[in-house]
Amino acid sequence: MTQQTTTPSSLGSAPVPHEYDSHNQFFRVLWRNSGAKIGSVLLIILVITAIFASAIAPYDPLELGVGDTLTPPNGEFWFGTDELGRDLFSRIVYGTRLTLYVGFIAVGISMTTGVFVGLVAGYSGGWIETILMRTVDVLFSFTETLIALAAVAVLGPSLTNAMIAVGISSIPFYARIAYGAVLVEKQKEYFNAAKALGASHPWLIVRHILPNILSPIIVVATVGVSVAVLSASALSFLGLGAQPPSPEWGAILAGGRDYFKRAPWITTFPGVAIALTVLSFNLLGDGLREALDPHQRR
Amino acid sequence: MTQYIIKRILSGVFTIWITTMAVTLLIHLVPGDPVQIMFAQSQATTPEQLEQIRHQLGLDLPIYQQYILYMGRLLHGDFGTTIRGNQPVLDLLLGRLPNTLMLAFSSLIITILIGVTTGFFAAYKRGTWLDTTLMTGAIVGISIPSFWLGLMLMYVFSIRLGWLPVSGTDFKNLILPALTLGLANAAAVSRLTRSSMLDVLNQNYMRTARAKGLAEVTVLSRHAFRNGMINVVNMLGLQFTYMMGGAIVVENVFAWNGIGRLAIQSIFQRDYPTIQGFILIFSFVVVTVSMLLDLLYVWIDPRISYH
Numbered sequence: 001m002t003q004q005t006t007t008p009s010s011l012g013s014a015p016v017p018h019e020y021d022s023h024n025q026f027f028r029v030l031w032r033n034s035g036a037k038i039g040s041v042l043l044i045i046l047v048i049t050a051i052f053a054s055a056i057a058p059y060d061p062l063e064l065g066v067g068d069t070l071t072p073p074n075g076e077f078w079f080g081t082d083e084l085g086r087d088l089f090s091r092i093v094y095g096t097r098l099t100l101y102v103g104f105i106a107v108g109i110s111m112t113t114g115v116f117v118g119l120v121a122g123y124s125g126g127w128i129e130t131i132l133m134r135t136v137d138v139l140f141s142f143t144e145t146l147i148a149l150a151a152v153a154v155l156g157p158s159l160t161n162a163m164i165a166v167g168i169s170s171i172p173f174y175a176r177i178a179y180g181a182v183l184v185e186k187q188k189e190y191f192n193a194a195k196a197l198g199a200s201h202p203w204l205i206v207r208h209i210l211p212n213i214l215s216p217i218i219v220v221a222t223v224g225v226s227v228a229v230l231s232a233s234a235l236s237f238l239g240l241g242a243q244p245p246s247p248e249w250g251a252i253l254a255g256g257r258d259y260f261k262r263a264p265w266i267t268t269f270p271g272v273a274i275a276l277t278v279l280s281f282n283l284l285g286d287g288l289r290e291a292l293d294p295h296q297r298r
Numbered sequence: 299m300t301q302y303i304i305k306r307i308l309s310g311v312f313t314i315w316i317t318t319m320a321v322t323l324l325i326h327l328v329p330g331d332p333v334q335i336m337f338a339q340s341q342a343t344t345p346e347q348l349e350q351i352r353h354q355l356g357l358d359l360p361i362y363q364q365y366i367l368y369m370g371r372l373l374h375g376d377f378g379t380t381i382r383g384n385q386p387v388l389d390l391l392l393g394r395l396p397n398t399l400m401l402a403f404s405s406l407i408i409t410i411l412i413g414v415t416t417g418f419f420a421a422y423k424r425g426t427w428l429d430t431t432l433m434t435g436a437i438v439g440i441s442i443p444s445f446w447l448g449l450m451l452m453y454v455f456s457i458r459l460g461w462l463p464v465s466g467t468d469f470k471n472l473i474l475p476a477l478t479l480g481l482a483n484a485a486a487v488s489r490l491t492r493s494s495m496l497d498v499l500n501q502n503y504m505r506t507a508r509a510k511g512l513a514e515v516t517v518l519s520r521h522a523f524r525n526g527m528i529n530v531v532n533m534l535g536l537q538f539t540y541m542m543g544g545a546i547v548v549e550n551v552f553a554w555n556g557i558g559r560l561a562i563q564s565i566f567q568r569d570y571p572t573i574q575g576f577i578l579i580f581s582f583v584v585v586t587v588s589m590l591l592d593l594l595y596v597w598i599d600p601r602i603s604y605h
Binding site: 035137138141142143144145146149150152153154155156157226230233234237238239240250253257260261264267268270271274275276278279282283286 | 317328329438442445450452539540543544546565570580585
């Protein structure tokens with residue numbers, strides 16, 4: 001492919017991959033990206049770990065005293081044990097489930113709500129557009145952290161509430177992207193043609209606009225999972241998400257702080273686990289963006 | 299230009315006004331009785347006392363009256379008092395705000411220095427091992443949670459090497475939190491700088507500048523860097539917002555006495571007046587500083603005239 005230089009197009013107007021004849025070709029291009037390859041492999045490992053956690057983990061993640069307290073990593077306890085003699089490796093393996101679950105559900109909440117708001121605003125125009133997008137602008141300037149904190153302050157600390165809070169906090173982001181993409185699609189000829197043929201509003205939205213704005217949204221949502229995982233683990237770390245004895249990674253990390261000097265492994269491994277999970281989604285997201293938007297390939 | 303500034307200020311005022319309404323509503327969204335929740339942890343209070351507190355907080359009034367009352371008090375600088383200790387919320391927040399601002403701005407400087415330098419060289423040496431290394435570092439960097447990075451830096455520099463204190467509030471204590479927050483965001487700025495510089499480096503005027511025999515240093519500093527920085531400066535407002543958000547977490551890692559640490563403590567104590575005050579002050583700072591940084595951008599970029 002010849003190198004092209006264009007000004008970076010905004011995410012909202014990322015072109016749909018008409019360049020590809022088939023899905024196979026798309027995946028081949030994606031697979032050629034070494035980052036996407038590493039990201040996918042990491043993600044597959046994480047998903048397998050989450051599904052088969054009970055088979056992979058040698059111990060019950062909540063069982064106390066399976067080993068001596070604060071044992072450094074060794075042949076039996078790969079990641080060592082914590083202050084209550086629980087096996088850290090088993091806890092981290094089970095934590096994968098919570099992390100992926102929270103990440104996907106949070107993104108699900110923000111994506112569906114945000115896309116709905118953006119679609120309605122962009123499609124209908126007029127005062128509906130003004131009210132919706134002004135609200136989104138205001139929420140956007142609040143920053144995600146503040147919205148998430150306010151939501152947790154209202155709902156009270158728990159992993160489910162943290163997940164909802166993180167989900168709510170990203171709604172404005174997805175709304176903006178969907179809104180921008182809808183405005184672009186509305187200008188295209190196929191849309192006017194369908195409209196002229198007398199297609200109804202729901203039909204136009206669901207059959208014509210939605211499929212065409214989906215690819216930029218999928219890219220954003222992939223990276224969005226990494227953001228959600230980071231935010232949710234941060235809330236748990238602060239004590240506002242998962243509560244002890246949950247093997248959620250942020251919560252394990254927070255618990256390990258008291259034994260930081262004597263047992264640094266308790267804080268090290270969950271951090272590595274979070275970073276690897278976030279990295280896998282970031283790598284995959286970058287790869288998808290490049291594969292879907294060849295003009296930006298560098 | 300003047301019109302743009304006025305529009306920008308009005309939208310800032312609008313945002314803060316919406317925040318005051320959201321903050322009034324906040325307490326009503328709490329499932330259950332907020333007064334009971336607030337006091338459940340501390341004093342054993344009789345129903346009569348709870349009623350009295352409800353009256354004090356104005357929670358027995360219709361919501362629009364509560365809002366008018368709250369706004370009236372806010373305009374007089376009265377943000378209410380903390381649930382425990384009856385301290386004025388505004389004094390408490392303003393006392394801690396300088397610490398948060400100091401952390402946010404020093405992190406912003408670290409972010410810009412590291413992010414811009416690495417991004418610039420990655421773009422300039424595009425496709426070489428340097429580019430690959432820096433960009434691999436950047437994607438790993440954006441994946442590392444700030445609270446973990448903070449703990450790891452603390453382990454190395456405070457516990458192992460003993461160079462820096464673990465926590466406290468003097469200048470030496472600022473180094474690790476600022477470095478944590480700065481590094482955590484530098485990765486994103488580095489990626490942004492690289493892509494922005496790549497666009498500039500491929501422009502025709504770059505070829506012209508070289509063709510007319512300018513020294514490479516001049517070409518890079520006068521032509522490439524200046525134009526490439528426009529996008530980065532444009533992002534400053536947003537970056538500052540990230541710093542303020544990130545500060546909430548990092549302050550809690552290093553026990554840095556800013557408003558973020560206070561906010562988390564208030565959430566634990568269900569101290570709603572303080573939480574409300576925090577949200578207002580935080581929004582006010584973010585909106586004001588972002589606005590000033592955006593105006594800086596308009597002033598720097600001569601190509602754009604805002605009408």
